[in-house]
Amino acid sequence: MNDMEKWKIVSSDIAFDNEWCKIQKDVVELPSGKIIDDYYVNIRPDVVLVFPVTAGGKVILVRQYKHGAKEVLLEFPGGVFDPAEELPSVAALRELREETGYTSANIEELSMVYDNPTKDTNKMFFFLAHNVEKTHGTEFDLTEDIETIEVSTDEIPALIKAQKIRVSGSIALYFTALMALNP
Amino acid sequence: MNDMEKWKIVSSDIAFDNEWCKIQKDVVELPSGKIIDDYYVNIRPDVVLVFPVTAGGKVILVRQYKHGAKEVLLEFPGGVFDPAEELPSVAALRELREETGYTSANIEELSMVYDNPTKDTNKMFFFLAHNVEKTHGTEFDLTEDIETIEVSTDEIPALIKAQKIRVSGSIALYFTALMALNP
Numbered sequence: 587m588n589d590m591e592k593w594k595i596v597s598s599d600i601a602f603d604n605e606w607c608k609i610q611k612d613v614v615e616l617p618s619g620k621i622i623d624d625y626y627v628n629i630r631p632d633v634v635l636v637f638p639v640t641a642g643g644k645v646i647l648v649r650q651y652k653h654g655a656k657e658v659l660l661e662f663p664g665g666v667f668d669p670a671e672e673l674p675s676v677a678a679l680r681e682l683r684e685e686t687g688y689t690s691a692n693i694e695e696l697s698m699v700y701d702n703p704t705k706d707t708n709k710m711f712f713f714l715a716h717n718v719e720k721t722h723g724t725e726f727d728l729t730e731d732i733e734t735i736e737v738s739t740d741e742i743p744a745l746i747k748a749q750k751i752r753v754s755g756s757i758a759l760y761f762t763a764l765m766a767l768n769p
Numbered sequence: 770m771n772d773m774e775k776w777k778i779v780s781s782d783i784a785f786d787n788e789w790c791k792i793q794k795d796v797v798e799l800p801s802g803k804i805i806d807d808y809y810v811n812i813r814p815d816v817v818l819v820f821p822v823t824a825g826g827k828v829i830l831v832r833q834y835k836h837g838a839k840e841v842l843l844e845f846p847g848g849v850f851d852p853a854e855e856l857p858s859v860a861a862l863r864e865l866r867e868e869t870g871y872t873s874a875n876i877e878e879l880s881m882v883y884d885n886p887t888k889d890t891n892k893m894f895f896f897l898a899h900n901v902e903k904t905h906g907t908e909f910d911l912t913e914d915i916e917t918i919e920v921s922t923d924e925i926p927a928l929i930k931a932q933k934i935r936v937s938g939s940i941a942l943y944f945t946a947l948m949a950l951n952p
Contacts, residue, residue, distance in 0.1 A: 590841045590916065592834055602785045607792055607809035609785060614836065622912060626790035627837045628811065630888070651775055653797065654810045655886035658773045699935045701885055703838035705813070710937060729805060733773065747948055752882045754893060757941035765930055 591617040593625075601626065610707075630708035633701070634678040635664035635755055637763035638688055638718040645742065646686050646718060647751075649733040660735065660745070661756045674711040682715055686734045687722045690715035696762045701755060710755060714763045739767075774800040776808075784809065793890075813891035816884070817861040818847035818938050820946035821871055821901040828925065829869050829901060830934075832916040843918065843928070844939045857894040865898055869917045870905040873898035879945050884938060893938060897946045922950075 594615040602609035608629040614622045638646040649660045663685040667677030675693055683689050696712040726732060737745070742760050745751045751760075777798040785792035791812040797805045821829040832843045846868040850860030858876055866872050879895040909915060920928070925943050928934045934943075 590832065590834060590914070592839060592841070593836055601787075601790075602792060604784075604807075604809065606807065607784075607811075609790055609792070612836070616912065617914065620911070624787075624789065625836055625912070626787065628790075649773065651773055652883070652886035653776055653795070653808055654889045655883045655892075656775060656890075657883075657886065658775070659883065659886055697929075697932050697935065699932075699937045699940065700835070700838045700840075700842065701937050702889075703835035703840065703842055703936055706837045706885075707839075709838075728803070729799065729808075731773070731800065743948060746880075746945065749880050749882075752880065753886055754882045754884050754941040755937045757882065757944055758937040761940055761944040762929065765926060 593617070596621065626705070628706045630706045631666040632669055632674070632708050633664060633666055633710040633755075634674055634681055634713060635662050635710060635759050636678045636682045636693075636713045636715050637662055637696075637759050638682055638686070638690065638715040639739065639763075639767075640719070640736075641717045643739050644736045645739050646682075646688055647735045647737065648685050649735055650731060653729075659753055660751050661753050662759055664755075675713065678711065678713040678715070682718070683722050684725045684727075685730070685732050687720050687724045688715075688718040688734075689721045690718045692716040694766065696759075696766055699755075699758060712759045712762050714766055776800070779804065809888070811889045813889045814849040815852055815857070815891050816847060816849055816893040816938075817857055817864055817896060818845050818893060818942050819861045819865045819876075819896045819898050820845055820879075820942050821865055821869070821873065821898040822922065822946075822950075823902070823919075824900045826922050827919045828922050829865075829871055830918045830920065831868050832918055833914060842936055843934050844936045845942055847938075858896065861894065861896040861898070865901070866905050867908045867910075868913070868915050870903050870907045871898075871901040871917075872904045873901045875899040877949065879942075879949055882938075882941060895942045895945050897949055
């Protein structure tokens with residue numbers, strides 16, 4: 587692998603600023619010396635995504651409407667958090683509890699990945715929550731209406747193949763968790 | 770699974786409009802009747818992502834700087850396209866050739882997934898390109914400087930585990946291609 591250079595940021599402005607959507611416009615200098623006047627990136631909050639397994643080998647999924655895709659989708663539980671205020675593992679346990687009512691005394695951080703490294707600034711943290719149990723009620727945000735689905739771990743590949751699970755982060759988390767569960 | 774309702778769009782405005790970044794602000798009505806005044810979605814172009822395998826079982830990856838993440842990342846070849854102008858399979862072959870110089874006479878569409886269904890409108894199409902061969906030179910876009918890396922298919926899980934491959938779409942594509950190659 588060659589020693590590839592990063593771009594230099596010449597200047598940077600917030601082009602669109604809203605509580606729910608923040609766009610930064612950078613003037614950048616490429617390694618070739620070429621200047622790009624307007625490279626837009628979305629400043630987005632970091633994300634946690636959790637693979638929750640029960641002692642009996644069942645996995646907890648959530649099903650909800652997503653307004654970007656305009657579809658009801660099946661995914662693993664997760665959500666956004668502020669790393670200045672919360673550790674990723676704490677956010678993972680919080681999102682799991684709020685969305686499903688399940689908790690775990692043994693949560694394992696698997697990896698940090700990017701969802702869209704070309705356009706978005708945020709990181710996504712993958713977790714494996716062992717021996718989860720339903721101990722709480724759910725607590726949904728204003729826009730959330732979430733159905734909890736329990737399936738056997740072995741059923742996940744067929745759900746991916748049939749495109750019943752069709753969000754890249756959830757598919758990537760499944761494969762990452764599978765490697766951790768079968769080292 | 771219950772019969773979950775989609776949100777109704779009451780009205781819709783383009784809040785930020787630029788060749789490289791387009792934000793739509795929707796007023797939506799939730800199934801509960803509650804009105805949300807400002808749900809922002811990013812109108813983004815659809816994406817193709819290709820798992821290119823040689824007759825000898827090698828896989829072609831690309832390594833390049835990504836300015837959202839501000840990191841040099843290893844991913845599968847791919848890019849954006851306009852479905853009004855190009856079939857996904859044509860876009861997949863074009864991106865493969867432009868980024869790596871490899872071509873294939875046998876490309877298979879594996880699935881359609883979402884990358885960020887909460888905030889982004891775009892779809893991502895996964896492809897498996899069989900028996901790829903290096904037949905062309907590369908043709909990079911203005912902002913591209915891409916290194917091609919060839920590894921054995923068997924090495925991919927270790928690269929994911931070591932977080933050398935750390936983009937959710939590429940990990941999801943690998944698992945989807947693995948299922949297609951080993952049905």
